[in-house]
Amino acid sequence: MPPPFYGDGSPIAALATPPGESALALIRSSGPGSLALLSTIFSRPAKLREAGGNSVVHGWILAPQSPGSGKAGETGEAGESGGRAGLVDEVLVSVYRPPASYTGEEGADISCHGGTATVRAVLEALKAVGFRESLPGEFSLRAFMNGKLDLTRSESVMELVKAKTGAGRERAVGRLAGRLQGEIAALSRALLEALAETELRLDYDEEELGLSGEGLPGRELVEDALGRLRKLAAAWPGERLYQEGALAVIAGRPNAGKSSLFNALLGEDRSIVTAAPGTTRDWIEALVNIRGIPLRLVDTAGLREAGGPALDQAEELGIGRSRELLDKADLALYVVDGTQGLRDEDRAVLSTRRPLIPLWNKADIAPPPTPPPGPEPPAPQFLPVSAKTGAGLGELCAAIEAALGGGIPDRGQEPGLGSLRQKDLVDRARAALEEALDLADRGEALDLAAPLLREAVDALGEITGEVSTADILEAIFSTFCVGK
Numbered sequence: 373m374p375p376p377f378y379g380d381g382s383p384i385a386a387l388a389t390p391p392g393e394s395a396l397a398l399i400r401s402s403g404p405g406s407l408a409l410l411s412t413i414f415s416r417p418a419k420l421r422e423a424g425g426n427s428v429v430h431g432w433i434l435a436p437q438s439p440g441s442g443k444a445g446e447t448g449e450a451g452e453s454g455g456r457a458g459l460v461d462e463v464l465v466s467v468y469r470p471p472a473s474y475t476g477e478e479g480a481d482i483s484c485h486g487g488t489a490t491v492r493a494v495l496e497a498l499k500a501v502g503f504r505e506s507l508p509g510e511f512s513l514r515a516f517m518n519g520k521l522d523l524t525r526s527e528s529v530m531e532l533v534k535a536k537t538g539a540g541r542e543r544a545v546g547r548l549a550g551r552l553q554g555e556i557a558a559l560s561r562a563l564l565e566a567l568a569e570t571e572l573r574l575d576y577d578e579e580e581l582g583l584s585g586e587g588l589p590g591r592e593l594v595e596d597a598l599g600r601l602r603k604l605a606a607a608w609p610g611e612r613l614y615q616e617g618a619l620a621v622i623a624g625r626p627n628a629g630k631s632s633l634f635n636a637l638l639g640e641d642r643s644i645v646t647a648a649p650g651t652t653r654d655w656i657e658a659l660v661n662i663r664g665i666p667l668r669l670v671d672t673a674g675l676r677e678a679g680g681p682a683l684d685q686a687e688e689l690g691i692g693r694s695r696e697l698l699d700k701a702d703l704a705l706y707v708v709d710g711t712q713g714l715r716d717e718d719r720a721v722l723s724t725r726r727p728l729i730p731l732w733n734k735a736d737i738a739p740p741p742t743p744p745p746g747p748e749p750p751a752p753q754f755l756p757v758s759a760k761t762g763a764g765l766g767e768l769c770a771a772i773e774a775a776l777g778g779g780i781p782d783r784g785q786e787p788g789l790g791s792l793r794q795k796d797l798v799d800r801a802r803a804a805l806e807e808a809l810d811l812a813d814r815g816e817a818l819d820l821a822a823p824l825l826r827e828a829v830d831a832l833g834e835i836t837g838e839v840s841t842a843d844i845l846e847a848i849f850s851t852f853c854v855g856k
């Protein structure tokens with residue numbers, strides 16, 4: 373039964389490629405009866421109606437006829453489109469027959485020419501003959517409802533669309549291939565086995581069954597499942613890092629080389645660099661790929677206290693923003709001007725702000741001080757870099773990756789979680805299993821443990837969508853793009 377919020381299962385259509393000028397655009401459609409509807413505005417209606425699944429038909433989209441003037445499609449095959457008024461576009465139509473389609477329904481992908489006016493005209497023609505514009509995620513919701521995708525795969529589709537780096541894409545594609553779903557299904561099977569054993573013990577006299585009566589039946593299965601759930605939960609911050617990225621703020625005293633470092637990490641001259649202190653006023657943000665981590669990198673105004681040359685208003689406001697950004701950052705890259713050495717203002721930030729990577733810039737002309745010998749290394753341990761020559765930037769990228777908890781070695785080969793929703797459900801299953809084991813350890817009656825095992829199985833079922841409600845589905849699919 374389709375959830376009420378997404379209506380009716382009627383024929384839907386939407387642009388699946390980005391709007392704007394392009395060589396081609398893809399308009400997808402789906403729903404029972406959609407091919408018959410499409411054929412009423414297609415130059416070769418019979419060919420389209422009779423086309424087999426997974427075949428491609430060439431022809432023209434025609435402007436719908438107004439009622440009484442004869443239907444567009446009634447021109448038949450003869451003459452194709454030649455000379456006919458009301459041509460909309462020459463297209464290729466990929467035909468799908470159930471169940472062999474993304475949604476599991478009958479449908480067609482229309483490849484038309486890209487461009488705002490053409491796409492709009494094709495969509496208007498579709499609407500005029502009865503297609504409704506799809507809601508966000510409606511194609512994927514139909515795929516889920518028709519058993520084509522479980523929820524972990526559905527969520528991975530959007531993850532894939534949004535992936536910003538190769539590392540993020542690899543992880544999402546692993547989930548699309550069913551790596552997480554396979555793991556959750558295996559965990560559910562094991563827990564159901566433990567639950568069946570527990571219920572059997574509850575239903576029958578223990579002596580009659582020849583069971584020892586000691587502890588939780590299927591305990592090894594429960595312990596193994598708990599270990600695997602803990603592993604999934606522990607790996608989540610790393611998964612999220614490659615999906616959502618992090619915010620790194622470059623800070624330091626005026627003229628330390630922050631903008632130079634920003635440009636060097638970006639690989640382009642984005643931020644203005646001059647020899648005069650106080651060049652950067654407003655902060656500048658850019659997205660960089662640091663070893664597969666989508667990092668929002670921010671260049672800020674140099675930090676200094678009033679005391680030296682008077683602060684003008686713009687510089688003062690800029691410094692205020694630098695401090696706010698430092699507070700929000702997941703990581704600070706603190707740049708010390710090697711030619712000036714460490715100042716009190718540097719020490720103040722270096723001693724308080726964490727996580728932070730202290731950088732000794734301009735190492736090409738001012739090598740970092742060698743730490744005095746002794747057991748206690750003086751804090752902080754500077755990483756020498758040169759924004760000018762690029763020296764030390766490889767080490768800096770490795771340090772950023774380590775500081776943010778990245779660098780998971782398996783590159784998506786292990787099952788990993790793809791959303792906070794999944795992580796919350798794993799935690800729910802974990803807590804239930806921990807409590808069940810704890811009760812068993814304390815010698816409590818088995819009828820207290822059984823519902824906890826059931827709770828864990830249900831939580832896992834919600835991850836894949838075996839257990840779902842209209843609310844859950846709406847929350848998931850409404851975040852998708854229209855046309856996906």
Ligand SMILES: Nc1nc2c(ncn2[C@@H]2O[C@H](COP(=O)(O)OP(=O)(O)OP(=O)(O)O)[C@@H](O)[C@H]2O)c(=O)[nH]1
Pocket residue numbers: 624625626627628629630631632633644645646647648649650651652653672673674675733734735736737757758759760761
């Ligand atoms: N030799 C050398 N000069 C550098 C290096 N990095 C920056 N500089 C120079 O230092 C000066 C200041 O560089 P910026 O990148 O503008 O410094 P900033 O920290 O952004 O300065 P404000 O925006 O004023 O706070 C410029 O003349 C740069 O060419 C470096 O690694 N080596």
Ligand SMILES: [Mg+2]
Pocket residue numbers: 630631632643644645651652672
């Ligand atoms: Mg600057």
